[in-house]
Amino acid sequence: MARPTVYDSALRERLLEVTAELVDRDGPARLALRDVARRAGTSTTAVYSLFGGKAELVNAVLDAGFASFADSQRAAADGGLRSLGAAYREWAVAHPALYRLMFGGALAVSEGCSPTPEVADTAIAPLLAAVAEGQREGRLRPGPVPEIALAIWGQVHGLVSLELARVAPPGLDWAAGYEAALDAVGRAWASEPASQEGCGPRR
Template sequence: MGRPRLHDDALRSRLLEAASAALADEGVGGLTVRDVAARAGTSTSAVYSLFGGRPELVRAVGDEAFARFADRLAAVPRTADPEADLMALGLAYRRYARDEPHFYRAMFGTPGAGAQDGSRGPMTQAPTFVVLRDAVATVLVARGAPVDGAERAALGLWALVHGLVELELDGLVPGDETVAGERYASTLRAAGPGLLAPT
């Protein structure tokens, strides 16, 4: 008979939530195992048992952030209308950032957790970017356009949605969430076609 598990998946999830919030509040330099444990209502030994230490905890927050983001993108239905599908991916990007702001910020702004961690490789090879690039390629094929510009166009679209989302999360977009969402969607509809056009 195997040894009983001291800590379960629910505690692991709670610690990741607490760590993502602590990273948002304190930054990676201010993150402590003691604070994360206190936020999660557990002991520091639980953190060490589940993650090994502070650097591994930070990395695990990034892993969780990318996994949740990938799940959100994978949940977007694929239809017979590739342009609508691409728009739906853009809306899912914003929804993830709004629903999970601590994890979203960890992906792009936390050394050791997200995109700034060179061990993850180029972001243009990340599975979440590949989803976008493939959706762009599908649009280009439907238009009868060459697909060799799919990565360039996808990078431009990523820059557009990322910039808009960052402005909104920083409170720099006027209006409430509904107004900001309408502005976001209208900007994608206005600017997106230009980014997909061949250069």
């Protein structure tokens, strides 16, 4: 009896990458496994073997995106809020298709797909921890941590989404604009706004 084909992790990652690109380009309704397989240089058998089907593949894309994003946030956590903010933009600019799929809502609406809650929760965990630590140290004003974290996240998310959509005044320097915004976020949430200069220590 022939032994079943074993597909490696490199092919799995390639399929996830291709799926994100195709959904971002054509929309979730037009995603076809044969197109994914062809673009990845493999067969639909490989897709079914590794993921089980279209819905499972798309959910795996979302989980992989949130896991990668969470890794980048954890790596930046020691630098405080400003470092987390910088890492947020860096990751989004490096993975625009994934970012739009994760936060655009199109997959949830049209396909009923969503990331595993435990995986998605890891994405905001470093921000929650940074807000709580800033409050303990007296650098951030008191208040419910989840609400403050959500407000900060919403501000950086809006800026990054505008950058990826290329919606801005002519000649805008995105990097400089984002740095200015991080300064403003830091001042807004500082316990003593007049004595603070941004989201956290510059490194």
